[in-house]
Amino acid sequence: MNPAPPPLVAIGGDHAGLPLKQALQGALAAQGHGLLDFGTNETASVDYPDFAHQVCAAVQDGRARFGVLVCGSGIGMAIAANRHRGIRAAVLHDATEARLTRAHNDANVAAFGARLVGPEVALDALKAFLSTAYEGGRHDRRLAKLSLPDLSPGP
Numbered sequence: 001m002n003p004a005p006p007p008l009v010a011i012g013g014d015h016a017g018l019p020l021k022q023a024l025q026g027a028l029a030a031q032g033h034g035l036l037d038f039g040t041n042e043t044a045s046v047d048y049p050d051f052a053h054q055v056c057a058a059v060q061d062g063r064a065r066f067g068v069l070v071c072g073s074g075i076g077m078a079i080a081a082n083r084h085r086g087i088r089a090a091v092l093h094d095a096t097e098a099r100l101t102r103a104h105n106d107a108n109v110a111a112f113g114a115r116l117v118g119p120e121v122a123l124d125a126l127k128a129f130l131s132t133a134y135e136g137g138r139h140d141r142r143l144a145k146l147s148l149p150d151l152s153p154g155p
Helices: 015-030 048-060 075-081 095-105 119-131 138-146
Strands: 009-013 035-037 066-071 089-091 109-113
Touching: 009 015, 009 048, 015 035, 015 066, 015 109, 015 119, 048 066, 048 075, 048 109, 066 075, 066 119, 075 089, 075 109, 089 095, 095 119, 095 138, 109 119
Parallel strands: 009 035, 009 066, 066 109, 089 109
Antiparallel strands: none
C-alpha cells in the first residue's frame, strides 16, 4: 500500500516575508506537497491581512489541509488568521514549538517571522509542524473551549 501523499498547503506572505516564503515554497515542493500560493510575489509594500485571509479561507473550505503565513514578525499574520472560525494559528520559532502546537492545539496554520527566524530554522519547524499529529485526549476539552462564541462584552 502506498503512503498517503503529503498534505496540500496554502501559503501566503507580505513583502517582508517574501524571501522566507520562497524558501519554504521550494522546500515544500521538493517534499512533494501541493501548494496554493496566495502571494505576494512582489517586493512592493502590501497589507499582511489580505494574504492571511486568503490562506485561511483555503484551509476553512478544505482546499488545503494546512496554511503557512510569513511576514516580518509572524505576529500580525497569526492575529489575522485567528479571527477565522476553525483556524488555530501559531507563530513558530523552532521545531519544538511546531510539534507542541500540532500535538496539543491541533494548529492548522503556521506563522513565521522572516525578521526573526532564518530559513533553516523555519524549514525544520515547518517539517515538524506538518508531520506531527494531534494527540487528542485531554486536549479535546481545551480545544472545545476555544471554539466557544465570542465571550467579550459589547461596546
